[in-house]
Amino acid sequence: QVQLVQSGAEVKKPGASVKVSCKASGYTFTGYYIHWVRQAPGQGLEWMGWLNPASGATHYAQTFQGRVTMARDTSITTVYMELSGLISDDTAVYYCGRTVGGTRLWDCWGQGTLVTVSS
């Protein structure tokens, strides 16, 4: 079945970077875009950007431009999201998700990765 499995929780100090992975299985990896959103404690969903696994092309939300980098390794069907210059407000659960169709609905989500930024 279609599945996205993310890496485990991380604790980082302010100013550091974090890299979260999202391993896809059960479908053709290069056929669907992968997006990232985050959810701060008690807050809503904040979209971060997408990556096209076929080409490696990326598009980032303006809020995160200059701080986020998304990449993929097609040999292991894995997408990565790296966020740099961490501050306490970056403490959140980070989700990857697959979008399908012309209307870009999210039909599969990863389980989420908690990133805690604390000195």
Place this chain on the structure above:
Amino acid sequence: SYVLTQPPSVSVAPGQTASITCGGNNIGSKSIHWYQQKPGQAPVLVVYDDSDRPSGIPERFSGSNSGNTATLTIGRVEAGDEADYYCQVWDSSSDDQVFGGGTKLTVL
């Protein structure tokens, strides 16, 4: 950038009908999707393309979209429907994904 506005909370008694709105400029011209998120879990798609249901989602979940408002309707509400609900669209002009702020559904 495109903005989607949801009420923070909606309350409903069991067996009644809950309506959750999502407002946006000319949102009726876009395809809207709805997600249910329970505490500690990832969101789950419950309605897509305004009014279609994924397999496994009860018929009690339905949607509509016209003008400046889209609506998720949950009929014969059950305790298990208590969750946060998010609307989402793809803004083709910017190629951005946009989520509403979320609505907490409380079953009284």
